[in-house]
Amino acid sequence: MTALVELQDVSVDxxxxxxxxxxxxxxSLTLGENETFxxxxxxxxxxxxxxxxxxxxxxxxxxxxxxxxxxxxxxxAMSEAERRQQRGDELSMVxxxxxxxxxxxxxxxxxxxxxxxxxxxxxxxxxKARALALLREVGIPAAESRYADPPxxxxxxxxxxxxxxxxxxxxxxxxxxxxxxxxLDVTIQxxxxxxLAELQRKHGTTILLIAxxxxxxxxxxxxxGVMYAGQLVEVAPVAELFAAPRHPYTRALLEALPSRGRRGxxxxxxxxxxxxxxxxxxxxxxxxxxxxxxDVCATVPPLVDSDSRRRIACWLDPATRATAxxxxxxAAPTPDAPIAVGxx
Amino acid sequence: MTxxxxxxxxxxxxxxxxxxxxxxxxxxxxxxxxxxxxxxxEGVDLQIHAGEVLxxxxxxxxxxxxxxxxxxxxxxxxxxxxxxxxxxxxxxSRRGRADFRRRVQPVFQDPRSSLDPRWPxxxxxxxxxxxxRVGSSAERTARVAELMDLVGLPRxxxxxxxxxxxxxxxxxxxxxxxxxxxxxxxxxxxxxxxLDVSVQAQILNLLDELRNRxxxxxxxxxxxxxxxxxxxxxxxxxxxxxxxxxxxVERIFSAPEHPYTRALIDAIPHADPGRKMSRIRLTGExxxxxxxxxxxxxxxxxxxAVDRCSTEEPQDxxxxxxxxxxxxxxxxxxxQRGSIISVLSEGATS
Numbered sequence: 001m002t003a004l005v006e007l008q009d010v011s012v013d014x015x016x017x018x019x020x021x022x023x024x025x026x027x028s029l030t031l032g033e034n035e036t037f038x039x040x041x042x043x044x045x046x047x048x049x050x051x052x053x054x055x056x057x058x059x060x061x062x063x064x065x066x067x068x069x070x071x072x073x074x075x076x077a078m079s080e081a082e083r084r085q086q087r088g089d090e091l092s093m094v095x096x097x098x099x100x101x102x103x104x105x106x107x108x109x110x111x112x113x114x115x116x117x118x119x120x121x122x123x124x125x126x127x128k129a130r131a132l133a134l135l136r137e138v139g140i141p142a143a144e145s146r147y148a149d150p151p152x153x154x155x156x157x158x159x160x161x162x163x164x165x166x167x168x169x170x171x172x173x174x175x176x177x178x179x180x181x182x183x184l185d186v187t188i189q190x191x192x193x194x195x196l197a198e199l200q201r202k203h204g205t206t207i208l209l210i211a212x213x214x215x216x217x218x219x220x221x222x223x224x225g226v227m228y229a230g231q232l233v234e235v236a237p238v239a240e241l242f243a244a245p246r247h248p249y250t251r252a253l254l255e256a257l258p259s260r261g262r263r264g265x266x267x268x269x270x271x272x273x274x275x276x277x278x279x280x281x282x283x284x285x286x287x288x289x290x291x292x293x294x295d296v297c298a299t300v301p302p303l304v305d306s307d308s309r310r311r312i313a314c315w316l317d318p319a320t321r322a323t324a325x326x327x328x329x330x331a332a333p334t335p336d337a338p339i340a341v342g343x344x
Numbered sequence: 345m346t347x348x349x350x351x352x353x354x355x356x357x358x359x360x361x362x363x364x365x366x367x368x369x370x371x372x373x374x375x376x377x378x379x380x381x382x383x384x385x386e387g388v389d390l391q392i393h394a395g396e397v398l399x400x401x402x403x404x405x406x407x408x409x410x411x412x413x414x415x416x417x418x419x420x421x422x423x424x425x426x427x428x429x430x431x432x433x434x435x436x437s438r439r440g441r442a443d444f445r446r447r448v449q450p451v452f453q454d455p456r457s458s459l460d461p462r463w464p465x466x467x468x469x470x471x472x473x474x475x476x477r478v479g480s481s482a483e484r485t486a487r488v489a490e491l492m493d494l495v496g497l498p499r500x501x502x503x504x505x506x507x508x509x510x511x512x513x514x515x516x517x518x519x520x521x522x523x524x525x526x527x528x529x530x531x532x533x534x535x536x537x538x539l540d541v542s543v544q545a546q547i548l549n550l551l552d553e554l555r556n557r558x559x560x561x562x563x564x565x566x567x568x569x570x571x572x573x574x575x576x577x578x579x580x581x582x583x584x585x586x587x588x589x590x591x592x593v594e595r596i597f598s599a600p601e602h603p604y605t606r607a608l609i610d611a612i613p614h615a616d617p618g619r620k621m622s623r624i625r626l627t628g629e630x631x632x633x634x635x636x637x638x639x640x641x642x643x644x645x646x647x648x649a650v651d652r653c654s655t656e657e658p659q660d661x662x663x664x665x666x667x668x669x670x671x672x673x674x675x676x677x678x679x680q681r682g683s684i685i686s687v688l689s690e691g692a693t694s
Contacts, residue, residue, distance in 0.1 A: 042540035042541065042542060042543075043540050155629050157629060158629075185403040185404055185567065185630075186403070186567060186568075186608060186611045186612065187607060187608065187611045187626045188403075188629060189611065189613070190610075190611035190613070190621055190625055190626075191625055191626075191627075193613065193621075194625065212540065212541065213613065214541070215570070215612065215613030215614055215615045216613045218613065218614060218615045218616055218617045219613040219614070219617070219620065219621055238617045239617045242615060242616055242617050243618075252542065253542060256541050256542045256544070256545035257541060257545075257570070257615050258545075258548060258570045258571050258573065258575075259570060259574075259614075259615065259616075260573065260597075262574065263573065263574055266549045266552070267546075267548055267549055267574075268545065269542070269545055270542045273510065
């Protein structure tokens with residue numbers, strides 16, 4: 001796997017009134033060329049903050065430390081002008097609500113063409129031809145006649161296709177898709193996911209998909225990273241993560257999902273609350289809610305290679321323990337070990 | 345057209361809620377599209393028995409929320425009848441209507457918008473008791489504590505304001521307030537869609553527990569089909585104001601008859617990479633309810649539509665005990681299966 005993006009110990013803190021919020025803590029992650037990587041976790045886990053750091057779109061109150069490399073190039077060392085040039089070209093984005101990504105006063109075709117012109121020296125005719133080709137590619141019916149339509153004439157699903165056309169206008173190497181189907185109906189979501197997978201195959205774009213819906217991730221991702229309260233706790237190929245989650249949080253999250261096998265049974269509940277990130281615990285941030293908590297959990301577990309394909313940050317994992325010279329936990333808990341049940 | 349569904353577990357002769365030929369249209373006055381009306385609900389029949397969970401599913405714009413609003417009395421139907429415990433709600437006396445509103449309570453998607461941000465949560469939970477003058481002041485206070493226990497809120501939360509609570513806790517407060525007057529039916533419109541997975545699990549467990557403990561019936565309006573499959577006894581599928589299929593949850597999910605139901609189920613992204621979504625996709629989008637298509641409303645998007653579908657509106661066909669669907673193609677297939685069976689049995693007897 002050739003690395004397209006390398007994150008080394010990336011932390012993001014937001015300065016606020018009387019203190020700072022640690023939104024992302026020491027995340028290290030590599031995205032390969034031509035892969036679809038899913039970043040999952042619940043609200044406030046830092047998945048969007050991390051991706052915004054990668055795009056250079058964080059507000060001024062955010063302080064980013066660590067290293068963010070794109071094709072070996074240090075993103076934090078680049079000027080704002082250079083980063084702006086990069087966005088919409090090599091790095092592009094699709095967000096949850098297409099209505100906010102599109103200008104309500106311009107035709108959809110014009111907006112796609114504008115993205116081309118912003119980064120390429122092409123004539124208006126050429127950019128229009130390119131925009132039309134893109135609109136057709138993303139499945140806008142009768143693209144010529146809809147070229148001048150303002151976004152409000154289109155349904156939500158069609159608008160999201162237009163946003164995807166604009167995002168792909170300059171053949172990006174990396175497409176960040178932050179909850180791209182969350183605002184859509186399930187039938188339309190399926191169409192948009194198909195399109196995303198097809199475009200990925202055709203253009204070899206690396207996709208960083210941020211989603212809270214584990215079903216969406218299971219359907220189109222190659223690898224998955226799980227975040228909890230700003231920490232990246234587990235990274236694994238999609239099939240392995242869903243079949244045998246290793247981090248207690250990943251396990252609890254998957255068992256909280258309603259599924260065919262759990263009909264008529266209670267869903268697993270994670271007791272306690274997400275920690276306050278303006279005063280986060282010093283060690284593993286899941287420790288307070290974890291049924292396997294040990295003394296060593298007061299130290300942040302490093303994210304280490306558990307085997308050749310998986311990485312995990314948990315003191316239960318033998319590989320993590322080895323980094324601190326600890327012997328393996330005597331009886332490794334089974335995935336069925338009960339997780340504390342209690343009200344939120 | 346009467347609904348023939350009867351749930352297997354409930355044999356009560358009088359359903360708790362009976363909706364018959366319900367129509368709700370919203371007039372559009374002048375403006376860009378001239379005058380007309382939005383046909384939000386067009387002739388819906390449904391029944392819910394005591395202690396039963398009926399889920400209403402369908403895409404945005406299918407009319408499921410409007411139907412829920414009519415059932416809770418927050419919206420007046422254009423036509424049709426709603427009977428609660430055998431009594432016609434529209435014909436009820438003032439007192440009868442107040443009683444109906446006590447026995448049917450709504451729960452909404454976003455708890456923040458159903459809680460007063462300035463009120464401590466105990467006031468929110470107590471308000472219905474005050475409004476209906478239930479018991480003495482001391483009894484109301486005791487009931488608030490009891491309700492907080494019931495929904496799993498620690499009692500020391502009572503003086504807190506909604507903003508001090510998480511989304512899941514806020515939804516518990518909304519549910520506690522809805523339960524204050526001991527309703528028999530909760531109409532829950534997307535009660536878990538604004539919540540994270542782990543919090544969603546807590547609320548689903550709570551709803552399930554309440555239903556078992558209080559024998560509470562639930563009209564559950566949702567777009568997330570995995571949640572629906574988990575919680576429901578029966579499912580009704582809506583498309584453009586009509587119920588196109590209704591039946592027991594196992595049957596709807598394992599062997600749906602209507603092509604629209606099939607399409608919805610095929611589009612579920614399973615949290616199991618080994619179980620890929622079906623490759624069959626529904627094309628296009630739900631048409632405008634201002635001017636719904638002729639014949640079967642689903643025919644422009646239907647993968648199996650025949651000529652008849654664009655001209656003739658399909659009627660409900662019963663496929664099994666409590667399972668019916670309105671589809672020409674499925675009905676024809678059923679008729680054919682019937683004739684094959686009769687031919688086979690004739691062959692066996694001769």
